Amino acid sequence: MQFTRRHILAGTAGLAATPLLPAISANAAAPLAEKQAPSFYRYKVGDAQVTVISDGINTFALPETFVLNAKKDEVNTALDKAFLPKDKVSIHFAPLVINTGGKLVVLDTGNGPGAFASSKGNVGQFASNLAAAGIDPKSIDMVVISHFHGDHINGLLTAENVLAFPNAEVLVPAVEWKYFMDDGEMGKQTSDRMKGVFANARRVFDAGLKKKVTPYEHGKDVAPGLQAVATLGHTPGHTSFILSSGPDKIFIQSDVTNHPALFVSNPGWHLMFDQDPQMAEATRRKVYDMLVADKMRVQGFHYPFPAMGYVEKDGTGYRLVAAPWNPTL
């Protein structure tokens, strides 16, 4: 650094007349950082503590039928309106760790470390962000699963196909369990996608967990202060949660909507991954009307990180208003 030579002792009269762009020395160039900040975030709900742990983002070319009942052009218009690039979608995954009543609960597990190898680390970050948050998988008491899609259950297993949370009880929605473990239901499937969902659920729960799960009922607490709420349609047993502590509470929506720029703005749009799109839409409208009426905080598995905010009405749809990041706890 040519510190003294480059500095100007400037008073009010002596403003710089010299060029402000010193020649760039290649030797002095600071290297660009190679890593994003660890993507975890903490907040309180009463006496409970929530840590949002990003599992990363999956970006893929916008499928023709990503929205079953809207044209690709309409979807692109919605993306553009939200200042997002056209012709692709970037879906975020936000599993949670909840410390409630002394129990350390993982709520959905992300895509697992082996998933989306082609993403080059963009997806499958749950384990590394969990470590960055200082949470040991061995310390997890319970894993609660909202539904059986791969981005929620595949993180139950490590890349070596052993339990990712070796000391945790695994709780699954009873309705979801009954449906996906039913050979008759599996036999009815005609689409490759649904056959794949069944096969993957059995891979994880049969081969991986040896069926060591505790089914839970909707309308009941699955952990202290964590109530399971039936929000059916996305899957037959799809579950949301209300986390309460004292007068404070938050609605954990799971997959009531996918990307908010598309499905919060357009609650009548049907996602290609909604197994019963009509029921999913009815659930979505009911939940979002409730969130608006109660001005209730909401955490969304597919919202952008840290995936928490409030919902307001916006024309014929809704708008997600992200809660401001708090740099302190």
Added chain:
Amino acid sequence: MQFTRRHILAGTAGLAATPLLPAISANAAAPLAEKQAPSFYRYKVGDAQVTVISDGINTFALPETFVLNAKKDEVNTALDKAFLPKDKVSIHFAPLVINTGGKLVVLDTGNGPGAFASSKGNVGQFASNLAAAGIDPKSIDMVVISHFHGDHINGLLTAENVLAFPNAEVLVPAVEWKYFMDDGEMGKQTSDRMKGVFANARRVFDAGLKKKVTPYEHGKDVAPGLQAVATLGHTPGHTSFILSSGPDKIFIQSDVTNHPALFVSNPGWHLMFDQDPQMAEATRRKVYDMLVADKMRVQGFHYPFPAMGYVEKDGTGYRLVAAPWNPTL
């Protein structure tokens, strides 16, 4: 963990009939985490790299005259509409580190380590978040200052009143420098607040930096790809920046608005800290109309972390649409 006893080998037929709430053992309770995630965030602008480094949040009781030309009730209504608590404001501070053209540039420095001792660490986090981002203050080549309010310049000095960035050239707006170093202008001040701004600027630049600064001109590049833009009104020499790299660019607004829920929504509102409120409003409307017309990314010193997004029209004002967090770089 009573692992085996609590687990249920449940098939499709054998759903759990046992209570799902095991007794909570105080011994087994996981401790609550004591720290928020480090609050830094990286993104690219062409070949340049921006790291947003939070200096924390200052929360204070809403002053009667926080908005000079709106009633406290109106301000509370705006806070409530944005799902923020009434009767207080939480102002975030977002200094930047920009790696552009091989130069490592700090853009505004935050409140300094000694500021707001009463905040108990809520403010003055720049140094710790810089360390979390892996950036050594000694590696900083240049510090660029947007204007001379304390939350932008006080971080030039450490708690021991020595240079926080010992190897950096410090660049200041020439107009701002001329104004605040002018004894005649200082003598004209009648308000305690403005006397304090003058005194603090001289404390930092006289006593601290011994006037070792390089004044820069508006309309010119202060660092490779970083153009200074006159956005006067908030202070006499208030400066924004356009960072460009190839076809990509971003507008760095500094304090064209304070809290977006108040002043982006209501561009006609006059902040008590705007030295020339009419000029500040004219600047604000011009800048925001440009941001809307150009669909230009904008970084705001007082936006919620990570303080980057886009602006759209909303009724008689504007709305900030935060860019989605990218968990990868």
